[in-house]
Amino acid sequence: MAPRFLRSRLLGGPVLAATLLATSAVFAAPTSGWAQPAALAVTEHQAESATISQGLAESNHAGYTGTGFVNYDNATGSYVEFTVGAASSGPATLTFRYANGTTVNRPMAVTVNGGTAVSVAFPGTGAWSTWRTATASVTLPAGTNRIRATATTSTGGPNLDRLTVDTGTVGVGRPADVNGQLRVCGVKLCNQYGQPIQLRGMSTHGIQWYSQCVKTASLDALASDWGADVLRISMYVQEGGYETDPRRFTDMVHGYIEEATRRGMYALVDWHQLDPGDPNANISLARTFFTEVASRHRNKTNIIYDIANEPNNVSWAGIKSYAEQMIPVIRAQDPDGVVFVGTHGWGSLGISDGRTEQDIIGNPINATNFMYTFHFYAASHQDEYFTALQRAASRIPIFVTEFGTQTYTGDGGNDFAYSQKYLDFLAANKIGWTNWNFSDDFRSGAVFKEGTCAGSTFTGTTVLKPAGVWIRDRMRTPDDFPTA
Secondary structure, eight states: OOOOOBOOEETTEEOOBOOOOOSOOOOOOOOTTSOOOTTSOEEEEEGGGSEEESEEEEOOSTTOSTTOEEEEOSSTTOEEEEEEEESSSEEEEEEEEEEOOSSSOOOEEEEETTOSOEEEOOOOOSSTTOOEEEEEEEEEOSEEEEEEEEEOSTTOOOEEEEEEEESSSOSSOOHHHHHOSOEEETTEEEOTTSOBOOOEEEEOOOHHHHGGGSSHHHHHIIIIISOOSEEEEEEESSTTSGGGOHHHHHHHHHHHHHHHHHTTOEEEEEEEOOSSOOGGGGHHHHHHHHHHHHHHHTTOSSEEEEOOSOOOSSOHHHHHHHHHHHHHHHHHHOTTOEEEEEOHHHHSTTGGGTOOTHHHHHSOOSOSSEEEEEEEETTTSOHHHHHHHHHHHTTSOEEEEEEESSOTTSOSOOOHHHHHHHHHHHHHTTOOEEEEOOSOOSSTTSSBOTTGGGSSOOSSSTTBOHHHHHHHHHHSSOOOOOOO
C-alpha cells in the first residue's frame, strides 16, 4: 500500500495537508519492457527501409526518426511502399509522419495491395524540419500487405519519415494521430488543421503514491474503453515527489509519455508544485526537468507542458515572471510545444485569493502558443467561480487541467448537476479538461473502487465509484475533431 496524502482545498484557497496514512512506498516506474497491449496492435515502419520509387533516403533535415526519411522526387507517381503484416483481417488506422516545408498540400494516394485509393492531403508544416502526422483508415486482409503512398501531383509527395499501423482502433483515428501538433489560435486550442478542438481525459494521482494505478491494463482501458484523448501525468515536486529523486521521477515521466503515445493519447506533463505555492521557489528544478523532457520528446506531436500546477500565496505578477522565464526554456528544445500556466489562487483565475481574472487580462504573459489553466471542484466552487470562467473564456485561452465532481477536498458528496453545468459550458466553448483522479484512493474523487489497482480489470463500470461511472460516460463520446 502506497502512502496516501490528503489533498485539502479550503474554501478561500486550497492547500495540501500532508497526512501520512501508511509508511511503505511502492514506486512502479514504467519501463520500455512493458508488454504491447493486445487491444492496440501498433507497429512502426521506417520509410527509408521501405521500397522507394523515384525518391531518395536522406537525413539532412533534423527531427526524423530512424536513420532518415524519404525525399520524394517532384513527379507524379513517385511512391514509397511498405510491407505490413496483419494477424487477422480488419480495419486499421495508418498514420504517416511527414514534413512539408511548402505552403501547399502535397496529396498522395494511399492503397492497400493495389486496391481503391484513399486520398490524403499532407498540408504544409511550415518547415522541412517540422514534422506532423496525417492519417488514413483502411482495411487490411490477414497476412502480408503492400501499403503504397503515391504522389498525385507534379510536386511529388512530402518528406516521409515513417508509417504507424494500428489495427486496434476500429475505423477511427486516435486523438493524437488525427489532431497532430496542437497550437493555440486566438483563445482556442487548435489541431494541425487549424480547427478548434476539445480534449478530454484523466489526471493521474501523484505518481509517487499511485503509480500502481498507471499500468498496461489501466491505460488500455483509458484509451479504448473510456475513449480518453489526454493523460495528465501528475508529478509532484515536493510531498515525496521529484525533489526526493529527480532521476527516478524524470524517468517515470518519460515512461508515461511513451505509454500515452503508444495509445494515441496526448501526454500532459504536470509540474505539480503545490507547497510552496510560489513556482519561483522551484524554478531551478523546473529548468532542469523541462529541459530534459522537452529535449527527449521534442519530435513528438502529442506533448503538452504544464509548468505550474496551482500557484498559491503568490501574486499574478510573480507567476507571470516565472512563466516568462520558463517558456523560453521549453521553446529552446521544443519550439512547437503548447505550454500551460497555472493561474493564481490555486488555479482559480484569482477567485480563491479574492482577486479576479482581470489581473491576467490586464497583465498577460508575454508569449505565444500557451494557455492559462483553471481548476474547480463542482460541489464547492459554484456561481462565483463559474461566472469568472464565463467572463474569462472569451478573453484568454483556458484549459481545465483539474476538476472534480465533489468538494474541494477531492472527497465528499458529488454534485453531478453543477458538474454538468460546467461541462456543458466547456463543450460549447471547446475548452479541454482532465478529471482528478485516475486512482483507487479511498476518496470519492478517485474513479476506481479501493483495491482495483492491485488487479488487472479496469474496463466497464463495476470497478468504478459513482464519480468514475459519471466521468467515463461523458468521455466516451468523442469530439468531432474537424480536419477541414
